[in-house]
Amino acid sequence: MKSVGIRDVAKLAGVSVTTVSHVLNETPHTRVAEETRNRVREAAQSLGYGPNRVAQALRTRRSGLVGLLSEEIATTPHAGRIILGAQEAARAHGLTLVIVSAERGSSAEAHQADVQALIDRQVDAILYATMYHRKISLPANLHEIPAVLIDATDDDGPFPSVVPDEVGGAVAAVRHLVEAGHRRIAFLNNNDDVPATHGRLAGYRQVLDEHGIAYDEKLVAESISEPAEAYELAKEILARSEPTALFCYNDRMAMGAYRAARELGLKIPEDLSVVGFDNQEIIAANLFPGLTTVALPHYEMGAWALETVLKILAEGNDRSPAPVGPVVLPCPLVLRDSVAPPRP
Amino acid sequence: MKSVGIRDVAKLAGVSVTTVSHVLNETPHTRVAEETRNRVREAAQSLGYGPNRVAQALRTRRSGLVGLLSEEIATTPHAGRIILGAQEAARAHGLTLVIVSAERGSSAEAHQADVQALIDRQVDAILYATMYHRKISLPANLHEIPAVLIDATDDDGPFPSVVPDEVGGAVAAVRHLVEAGHRRIAFLNNNDDVPATHGRLAGYRQVLDEHGIAYDEKLVAESISEPAEAYELAKEILARSEPTALFCYNDRMAMGAYRAARELGLKIPEDLSVVGFDNQEIIAANLFPGLTTVALPHYEMGAWALETVLKILAEGNDRSPAPVGPVVLPCPLVLRDSVAPPRP
Numbered sequence: 001m002k003s004v005g006i007r008d009v010a011k012l013a014g015v016s017v018t019t020v021s022h023v024l025n026e027t028p029h030t031r032v033a034e035e036t037r038n039r040v041r042e043a044a045q046s047l048g049y050g051p052n053r054v055a056q057a058l059r060t061r062r063s064g065l066v067g068l069l070s071e072e073i074a075t076t077p078h079a080g081r082i083i084l085g086a087q088e089a090a091r092a093h094g095l096t097l098v099i100v101s102a103e104r105g106s107s108a109e110a111h112q113a114d115v116q117a118l119i120d121r122q123v124d125a126i127l128y129a130t131m132y133h134r135k136i137s138l139p140a141n142l143h144e145i146p147a148v149l150i151d152a153t154d155d156d157g158p159f160p161s162v163v164p165d166e167v168g169g170a171v172a173a174v175r176h177l178v179e180a181g182h183r184r185i186a187f188l189n190n191n192d193d194v195p196a197t198h199g200r201l202a203g204y205r206q207v208l209d210e211h212g213i214a215y216d217e218k219l220v221a222e223s224i225s226e227p228a229e230a231y232e233l234a235k236e237i238l239a240r241s242e243p244t245a246l247f248c249y250n251d252r253m254a255m256g257a258y259r260a261a262r263e264l265g266l267k268i269p270e271d272l273s274v275v276g277f278d279n280q281e282i283i284a285a286n287l288f289p290g291l292t293t294v295a296l297p298h299y300e301m302g303a304w305a306l307e308t309v310l311k312i313l314a315e316g317n318d319r320s321p322a323p324v325g326p327v328v329l330p331c332p333l334v335l336r337d338s339v340a341p342p343r344p
Numbered sequence: 345m346k347s348v349g350i351r352d353v354a355k356l357a358g359v360s361v362t363t364v365s366h367v368l369n370e371t372p373h374t375r376v377a378e379e380t381r382n383r384v385r386e387a388a389q390s391l392g393y394g395p396n397r398v399a400q401a402l403r404t405r406r407s408g409l410v411g412l413l414s415e416e417i418a419t420t421p422h423a424g425r426i427i428l429g430a431q432e433a434a435r436a437h438g439l440t441l442v443i444v445s446a447e448r449g450s451s452a453e454a455h456q457a458d459v460q461a462l463i464d465r466q467v468d469a470i471l472y473a474t475m476y477h478r479k480i481s482l483p484a485n486l487h488e489i490p491a492v493l494i495d496a497t498d499d500d501g502p503f504p505s506v507v508p509d510e511v512g513g514a515v516a517a518v519r520h521l522v523e524a525g526h527r528r529i530a531f532l533n534n535n536d537d538v539p540a541t542h543g544r545l546a547g548y549r550q551v552l553d554e555h556g557i558a559y560d561e562k563l564v565a566e567s568i569s570e571p572a573e574a575y576e577l578a579k580e581i582l583a584r585s586e587p588t589a590l591f592c593y594n595d596r597m598a599m600g601a602y603r604a605a606r607e608l609g610l611k612i613p614e615d616l617s618v619v620g621f622d623n624q625e626i627i628a629a630n631l632f633p634g635l636t637t638v639a640l641p642h643y644e645m646g647a648w649a650l651e652t653v654l655k656i657l658a659e660g661n662d663r664s665p666a667p668v669g670p671v672v673l674p675c676p677l678v679l680r681d682s683v684a685p686p687r688p
Contacts, residue, residue, distance in 0.1 A: 080423065
């Protein structure tokens with residue numbers, strides 16, 4: 001798709017670029033005949049070229065404003081870390097980050113108006129953040145402006161994107177358990193079809209392979225990734241398969257597993273080691289004993305996205321460059337007190 | 345303080361209002377002598393009148409943009425609810441909410457630049473939110489624009505504000521325990537000098553008074569309002585004073601109390617009833633048994649603030665009206681499974 005420019009509008013209407021600018025921006029104190037005005041507006045409309053694009057093309061200085069469109073600000077603790085990362089990077093470059101909380105519902109259409117609101121405010125670029133790692137379809141107007149995806153990938157869009165290393169995080173977690181001496185390691189997985197589900201299982205299997213431990217499907221189970229469901233699942237798998245360690249898809253599932261272990265009379269970490277994922281502080285730091293887990297790089301993804309749109313802008317692009325595949329940021333292990341060697 | 349208007353600048357510079365507008369807005373294609381330009385700029389500067397104010401005064405339409413300056417977006421789950429309440433109210437009125445996450449550190453100076461960034465983007469009004477209820481000092485430039493405070497009060501500013509009913513929330517919690525039959529009700533309070541600390545204690549005492557229960561200082565203790573500290577405090581007070589019920593300053597303290605009760609062999613709610621405060625979902629809904637608690641009206645405060653600035657704007661004010669004292673919104677009880685009658 002070739003980008004439509006102000007010159008195209010001027011050519012089609014048979015007027016100068018300046019006249020197009022005056023008409024579409026409704027610049028005061030300029031005299032343009034009504035007939036000419038109509039011709040310019042029709043030309044712009046037929047080419048899909050709006051007044052904001054004109055203003056943008058003609059501005060000598062950028063607005064210094066970067067928009068962050070974020071879903072689920074109200075319902076997840078992850079949004080805040082992305083915002084903070086993007087914002088501190090923006091401040092370091094003298095830019096202002098304005099955040100729009102995306103309307104509830106995740107359809108591309110629902111977000112079209114949110115993107116438009118940012119474009120209308122003449123932001124230089126948009127960071128488009130989802131709150132868990134997944135593939136999304138994007139509003140069409142996101143193509144009008146440099147944009148970067150955070151925690152998401154898009155099949156065919158020309159957008160740089162950044163996602164967490166789900167496989168690497170699981171490898172770090174399970175390797176930590178193996179290095180403590182565990183061989184019977186159960187995995188409580190999520191049952192959603194999202195990259196984290198597949199990536200964390202792949203990491204789990206990779207470590208077993210590395211250490212010559214056979215994959216035992218009786219040690220792996222999945223459910224909704226919440227405490228109540230994980231509690232039921234953990235009770236079952238702990239009673240049935242007697243693992244010495246438990247890798248949980250997330251910290252909320254680990255919270256349910258803690259309760260199951262307690263009810264079965266298993267002390268953590270003496271009788272059962274547990275590792276979570278997400279480093280959701282309010283759980284991981286406040287469970288007793290503190291939960292060893294894997295951190296998601298939300299702050300770092302926010303900062304990376306901001307730096308990346310700056311690079312695009314510095315190169316003088318007014319749209320995103322060709323896709324290069326998602327950039328994967330590491331998920332580091334956070335050590336607390338829930339892992340010990342198995343009983344001899 | 346009288347508001348400085350464009351007429352004041354025109355009068356001081358000895359030029360027309362239109363000339364002031366052209367000079368300060370740098371309107372293209374207007375001829376004003378350099379000497380006149382300088383005189384206008386000096387007049388505007390001496391009166392503290394910036395170009396954005398001119399633009400704002402001359403605009404026939406408002407920008408349709410409302411700014412929300414929020415602190416601690418990254419570190420508290422409360423921010424999201426305020427954002428959602430303000431945003432859904434804004435959408436209902438066809439407005440766009442842009443959020444700026446305030447710089448870390450809570451000084452008025454630190455927030456001056458954040459407020460200015462919003463003013464420079466020509467927002468119609470600013471919602472200024474703190475993440476726990478307290479008195480604050482505000483950046484001076486907040487006086488330049490209609491503004492409403494959320495979860496905060498200001499001693500001398502002319503700002504409408506909205507805060508939670510801390511006393512009423514505690515009354516609801518403790519009354520619920522009394523109505524279940526409890527008379528020995530302990531209170532684990534926070535030790536910060538904030539309105540919630542004093543208000544929740546006042547509510548606790550009010551219910552005791554209502555029911556002729558003597559205030560027993562051995563049943564009241566305070567600490568940092570986090571699980572680890574509350575665990576220690578609860579262990580002590582449960583062993584020493586044998587209450588049948590425990591009212592906790594917040595859900596995080598209740599989380600610590602749950603652990604203490606477990607270690608002392610006390611079952612919740614059979615041996616000990618517990619009520620929290622905040623309705624921090626990830627804790628309250630996922631503790632076992634589910635924690636009966638008191639909800640903070642963050643969503644409602646966000647919505648109230650948006651509706652209130654709209655009223656100010658509808659009345660044609662370009663600054664906030666005279667203060668009327670904070671509006672207090674109710675904190676309703678959220679029933680789960682942590683309260684039962686005391687053992688006979």
